[in-house]
Amino acid sequence: MRIIRRFTAEGQNPYVGLEFAQRNSEIRNPDGTSVFRQDGIAVPAEWSSVAVDILAQKYFRKSGVPQAGPDGKPLIDREGQPVLGGERDARQVFHRLAGCWTHWGERHGYFDSPADGSAFYDEICHMLAAQIAAPNSPQWFNTGLHYAYGLSGPAQGHYYIDARSGALTRATSAYERPQPSACFIQSVKDDLVNDGGIMDLWTREARIFKYGSGTGSNFSGLRGENEPLSGGGKSSGLMSFLKIGDRAAGAIKSGGTTRRAAKMVCLDLDHPDVMQFIRWKVVEEQKVAALVAGSRLGKRRL
Numbered sequence: 001m002r003i004i005r006r007f008t009a010e011g012q013n014p015y016v017g018l019e020f021a022q023r024n025s026e027i028r029n030p031d032g033t034s035v036f037r038q039d040g041i042a043v044p045a046e047w048s049s050v051a052v053d054i055l056a057q058k059y060f061r062k063s064g065v066p067q068a069g070p071d072g073k074p075l076i077d078r079e080g081q082p083v084l085g086g087e088r089d090a091r092q093v094f095h096r097l098a099g100c101w102t103h104w105g106e107r108h109g110y111f112d113s114p115a116d117g118s119a120f121y122d123e124i125c126h127m128l129a130a131q132i133a134a135p136n137s138p139q140w141f142n143t144g145l146h147y148a149y150g151l152s153g154p155a156q157g158h159y160y161i162d163a164r165s166g167a168l169t170r171a172t173s174a175y176e177r178p179q180p181s182a183c184f185i186q187s188v189k190d191d192l193v194n195d196g197g198i199m200d201l202w203t204r205e206a207r208i209f210k211y212g213s214g215t216g217s218n219f220s221g222l223r224g225e226n227e228p229l230s231g232g233g234k235s236s237g238l239m240s241f242l243k244i245g246d247r248a249a250g251a252i253k254s255g256g257t258t259r260r261a262a263k264m265v266c267l268d269l270d271h272p273d274v275m276q277f278i279r280w281k282v283v284e285e286q287k288v289a290a291l292v293a294g295s296r297l298g299k300r301r302l
Helices: 049-059 090-107 114-129 137-142 145-149 198-210 238-251 274-301
Strands: 020-028 034-044 159-161 168-170 183-185 214-218 263-266
Touching: 020 049, 034 049, 034 090, 049 090, 049 137, 090 114, 090 137, 090 145, 198 214, 198 238, 238 263, 238 274
Parallel strands: 183 214, 214 263
Antiparallel strands: 020 034, 159 168
């Protein structure tokens, strides 16, 4: 690829013309209690408070990042080891994203020349800072953590296509080959514990949720309530299993921060449990309404 510069100049800082400022980020509950707070973070001055909060709360890496002093030099502890902490500057995030993408492009021969790789890096950094372009959430969460900070960890069950052999290969590290994709559609078999079955789906969903992505499935292939099982019993029904998946999605912090997992469920109209499925959310909303009404009544009477 040839990369033509549109926002930057060769040999010049990619952030020329963009002002950065020190900002504080805080998110509070309706009762005023603090959910999250981070002071003194460096972000583009033109960014809105919402953009700053999202970056600081959700996308900043919170641990394992070498810290630097006011002079920009790495901080070292008494044992001579680097002091680690979280990201505090938007440019750290821009670097790990653009730097990692450029590194991959150079390694796999995407660029016509080293100058094109350098232009790509500069242009991406500038566009991210100026909000001209942005990747999806899993990229912000995961990309470049190994490249920029050398983070490593045990494999989490991900696979990748080896660029040289074209073979599907199991990843050996949680960070070297991150999960950068956002949305997945997964199949599910009418089987309780085997590969591709119901309980296996919850494991696969948890893996996707953990790294900041969402998933959806059509559950029409599962038996309805009281349909016969091969062992002579009767099925617990689709809704029993969906409640497990719903609780699992609500328990997992997507990307390891505060955002909860995103889960989509589909069901064909001719499924035996379709009316229970349709009413499910209605009933949940009625529970919320009852809680609100009870809370207001108690506040008025007590």
